Amino acid sequence: MSVDIIIEDARWADLDIEALCSAAADATLGHLGLDAEAFEISVLAxxxxRIAALNTSFRGKAQPTNVLSWPSAERGAPTPGGTPDAPDPVRDEELGDIAIAYETCAAEAVRGDIPLHAHATHLVVHAVLHLLGYDHLRDADATLMETLEVEILGKMGLRSPY
Structure with missing residues (x-):
């Protein structure tokens, strides 16, 4: 997978955010049977x-959040708990953009007694699933998305975040 990363907060470099994002994206796409090499994402670390400003602009919520995602296309399933449409590697090369915030991610990791790299990996997996059309607004969709996250993280040797 091609991951284009902009590191605005130098603390992310200490975590090797580039390798972390690539591994999380590759694992997510691979788990879903997609060829990771056919797709690209962009990540703002x-x-x-910065994420509070983005959250205000795009979601009308004037507060920081852990991760945001902007899919390049609408792929969501029309029925609750359904599988979203898979991206076309020719037409949908760019899956979308992700922003991840250091302070919120680090604070959540401390509160959850989770290593920072594990929590950040979970958030990137979560965001990539959003780029692929998965969501958690409806109960059945949340169950599907959380199940996939646990399976993907398990394959990466990380424990369930739930």
């Missing part, structure tokens, strides 16, 4: 101030 930022701080809480």
């Amino acid at each position: 930022c701080d809480d101030a």
Whole structure:
């Protein structure tokens, strides 16, 4: 998978965010039977101030959050718990964009007694699933998405975040 990363907060470099994002994206796409080499994503590794501004602009929520995602196309399943449409490697090369905030991610990791790299990996897997059309607004969709996250993280040797 081609992952284009912009590191705005240098603390992410200490975590080797580039390798972490590539591994999480590859594992997510591979788990879903997609050829990771056919797709690209962009990741902004930022701080809480930057993600709060993005969250305000795009979601109307004037507060920081852990991760945001902007899919390049609508792929969501029309029925609750359904599988979203798979991207076409020719037409949908660019899956979308992700932003991840250091302070919020680090604070959540401390609160959950989770290693920072494991929590950040979970958030990237979660965001890539959003780029692929998965969501958690409806109960059946949340169950599907959480099940996939646990399976993907398990294959990566990480424990369930739930």
